[in-house]
Amino acid sequence: MVFSSNPLSLSVPDPTFDTWLRDSGYLEILDQHSSSAAAAPSTTTTSTTTTTTTAIGLFISFFSHALTLLSLFTLNPFSKLTTDDFSGPTPSWTRSFFADHGSYSFPSGFGQARLRVNENVKRYARNYASLFVLFFVCTLYQMPLALIGMISSLALWDIFKFCSDRWGWDRYPVIRQVMVRAAQCGK
DSSP states (O other): OOOOOOTTOOOOOHHHHHHHHHHHTOHHHHHHHHHHHHTOOOOOOOOSOHHHHHHHHHHHHHHHHHHHHHHGGGOOGGGGOOHHHHHSOOOOHHHHHSOOGGGOOOOSSHHHHHHHHHHHHHHTHHHHHHHHHHHHHHHTTTOHHHHHHHHHHHHHHHHHHHHHHHHTGGGOHHHHHHHHHHHHHHO
8 A cells, every 4th residue: 555645744764653653552464564674675686596595595594583583592582571561461362373374484583583482471460470370380290388378479469459459559669679688587
């Protein structure tokens, strides 16, 4: 779809547009935008041997995909999580995870792969925390004292969250600092 030029239209730089798409939750459009930018037509010279060109193309494509996957091992997506990520609503895994085949694609580069991992962790942080707790409950079922300690820690966390919401402790950062220091002393 091509639009006619409009002298009153605004021009937005691509990085700013990508940031807005990511912050607004339009990840599918961001994937399409970056994939179309990566797949832009380029001028190539014709070669006499097409088999060599095809083999080199497959070799480059394979190693490009392999390097993209290996770059994810240098990433710690949990380092950018905040407490707000755990307090917001979480979309269901079954609705978002099982989708039509058009919604799945390989990232176009390192930056796109890192963006997808960070957004996945940010979006499903509560689900990952629930799985983490479930894993440790299953692990600690033979150690009742440790299991009771973990369950009581979770109950204490919920009590603090309830009190914070009810009495507005978020408005007083000193209370949060005192509680963090008290928890560090108890450790």
